Amino acid sequence: MLSVQNVEVIYPNGFTGLQQTSVRFDRGQFIVLLGTSGAGKSTLLRTLNGLVKPTRGDVAIDGQGSIFSSGSALRRHRQRTGMVFQQHHLIGRLTALENVLIGRLAAYSTIRTMAPLPRKDRILALEALDRVGLADRALHRADQLSGGQQQRVGIARAKAQEPELILADEPVASLDPETAVHVLGDLHRICREDGITAIVSLHQVDLARRFADRIIGLAQGRVVFEGAPAEFGTFALDTNYKASSPVLFEAAE
Amino acid sequence: MASKSFDGILADERRSALRGAGLVGSIICVCLFALWLTGFFDARRFIESGPAIQQLSSEMVPPDFGRWRTWLKPLLDTLAMSIAGTALAVVFSLPLALLAAPNTSPHRTVYFAVRTLLAFLRSVPEIILGVLFVAAVGFGALPGVLALALHSVGMVGKFYSEAIEHVDPKPLEAARAAGATQMQVIVHAVLPQVLPQLTDVTIYRWEYHFRASAVLGIVGAGGIGFELMAALRLLNYDQVSAILLSILACVVVVDSIGAYLRRTLK
Numbered sequence: 324m325l326s327v328q329n330v331e332v333i334y335p336n337g338f339t340g341l342q343q344t345s346v347r348f349d350r351g352q353f354i355v356l357l358g359t360s361g362a363g364k365s366t367l368l369r370t371l372n373g374l375v376k377p378t379r380g381d382v383a384i385d386g387q388g389s390i391f392s393s394g395s396a397l398r399r400h401r402q403r404t405g406m407v408f409q410q411h412h413l414i415g416r417l418t419a420l421e422n423v424l425i426g427r428l429a430a431y432s433t434i435r436t437m438a439p440l441p442r443k444d445r446i447l448a449l450e451a452l453d454r455v456g457l458a459d460r461a462l463h464r465a466d467q468l469s470g471g472q473q474q475r476v477g478i479a480r481a482k483a484q485e486p487e488l489i490l491a492d493e494p495v496a497s498l499d500p501e502t503a504v505h506v507l508g509d510l511h512r513i514c515r516e517d518g519i520t521a522i523v524s525l526h527q528v529d530l531a532r533r534f535a536d537r538i539i540g541l542a543q544g545r546v547v548f549e550g551a552p553a554e555f556g557t558f559a560l561d562t563n564y565k566a567s568s569p570v571l572f573e574a575a576e
Numbered sequence: 577m578a579s580k581s582f583d584g585i586l587a588d589e590r591r592s593a594l595r596g597a598g599l600v601g602s603i604i605c606v607c608l609f610a611l612w613l614t615g616f617f618d619a620r621r622f623i624e625s626g627p628a629i630q631q632l633s634s635e636m637v638p639p640d641f642g643r644w645r646t647w648l649k650p651l652l653d654t655l656a657m658s659i660a661g662t663a664l665a666v667v668f669s670l671p672l673a674l675l676a677a678p679n680t681s682p683h684r685t686v687y688f689a690v691r692t693l694l695a696f697l698r699s700v701p702e703i704i705l706g707v708l709f710v711a712a713v714g715f716g717a718l719p720g721v722l723a724l725a726l727h728s729v730g731m732v733g734k735f736y737s738e739a740i741e742h743v744d745p746k747p748l749e750a751a752r753a754a755g756a757t758q759m760q761v762i763v764h765a766v767l768p769q770v771l772p773q774l775t776d777v778t779i780y781r782w783e784y785h786f787r788a789s790a791v792l793g794i795v796g797a798g799g800i801g802f803e804l805m806a807a808l809r810l811l812n813y814d815q816v817s818a819i820l821l822s823i824l825a826c827v828v829v830v831d832s833i834g835a836y837l838r839r840t841l842k
Contacts, residue, residue, distance in 0.1 A: 402755035429755030
């Protein structure tokens with residue numbers, strides 16, 4: 324559904340975030356970008372909705388062309404693309420419901436969103452919260468929720484966009500291992516049930532193997548592995564990403 | 577070896593302590609010089625002015641509240657001026673603050689231009705603006721309101737823009753990633769974060785406006801200051817003290833309302 328064509332990202336400070344890379348992402352899959360920090364996962368993920376502009380190359384949607392062709396094309400693409408962030412990116416003093424409604428903004432004109440959104444959008448937001456088990460916390464301030472709950476609100480915000488694609492940038496890196504499995508499980512379940520394509524960056528090999536339909540391994544700003552979890556080497560029990568990163572390098576060779 | 581490097585650290589510490597002491601010493605010298613330059617150390621003037629001060633104080637006590645009925649309307653005017661001035665200041669400050677905050681400003685040129693404009697507005701004292709507006713639109717509360725508002729835009733706009741500048745950028749990115757327009761990002765991700773600070777600044781400014789509008793009456797810009805000036809001109813010092821006490825009472829009331837609003841709007 325989405326393809327990255329010869330994309331290269333060099334940041335203004337001269338750091339190469341991504342070397343020339345081409346990848347295709349297929350509809351309906353749960354794809355994990357696996358790699359250590361600094362491997363280029365975030366950069367790749369952020370070029371997929373234009374939060375990072377590629378220095379070279381292009382990101383295109385099947386049948387619709389480049390997402391960068393115009394400002395409105397980019398906004399349309401973003402509207403269809405939910406994003407979940409490592410630090411959940413919520414507004415602490417707003418309620419969970421108000422935070423989820425941020426996901427509904429793009430469905431309306433700027434002028435219309437000056438007034439409260441219609442009831443059907445509020446229902447949609449509540450349904451999204453219910454999907455992550457937080458309907459009863461809808462009117463709690465976001466900063467009063469636990470880390471795992473905050474990330475669930477982040478997932479609900481992405482879900483409320485009614486997206487075709489969800490990008491998740493290290494969605495469970497700030498959570499304890501047990502909560503991480505639950506939260507990632509929620510994300511996986513929702514995407515599966517609603518037929519949403521998911522591209523999720525992770526650094527934990529075990530989580531990747533557990534949830535991914537397809538793994539894309541990254542190291543030093545380039546793709547070093549692409550395939551099914553079963554093909555991903557023989558280090559299934561190695562949960563320490565520091566120990567696994569040399570394997571990623573080996574996979575490249 | 578180790579003790580030598582410790583000595584080195586202690587020597588560095590002594591040097592930085594000396595530098596600190598030198599700075600404090602220079603600041604004290606500058607302050608003393610400023611006091612001398614303005615005649616504060618001229619003991620003779622204080623001694624000679626003793627009887628005058630005594631005379632004035634005795635004329636101010638007891639305060640004469642005989643004309644209190646005629647002060648009610650001017651006091652109400654002053655209150656209205658402070659509220660109207662605050663409202664106008666907020667309406668103009670908010671858009672200017674968005675242009676003067678680097679994270680919401682559309683362009684660096686706009687950012688610098690608006691920042692300069694705000695600095696200029698707050699550098700002109702409201703009393704001067706009051707004189708100018710009295711000349712332009714005539715006596716009364718209106719020139720006072722305009723003077724308060726214009727000066728305050730410079731101040732409030734700066735405070736607003738600083739609050740906006742320091743918002744957490746992460747929710748902004750989330751809104752942008754969800755396809756929000758720049759305006760939607762500002763309304764739904766920036767403003768909710770800074771609303772408590774903006775409210776705080778606004779209420780503080782209103783309290784200040786009440787005190788400032790009492791002064792503005794002196795240049796003919798309406799309110800209780802006009803009565804104060806009249807009493808001063810007629811050397812009715814017992815009325816002057818009565819008016820000052822009335823203003824004080826109102827300031828206490830306004831400040832309490834402000835404190836209440838700040839508590840409830842938090």
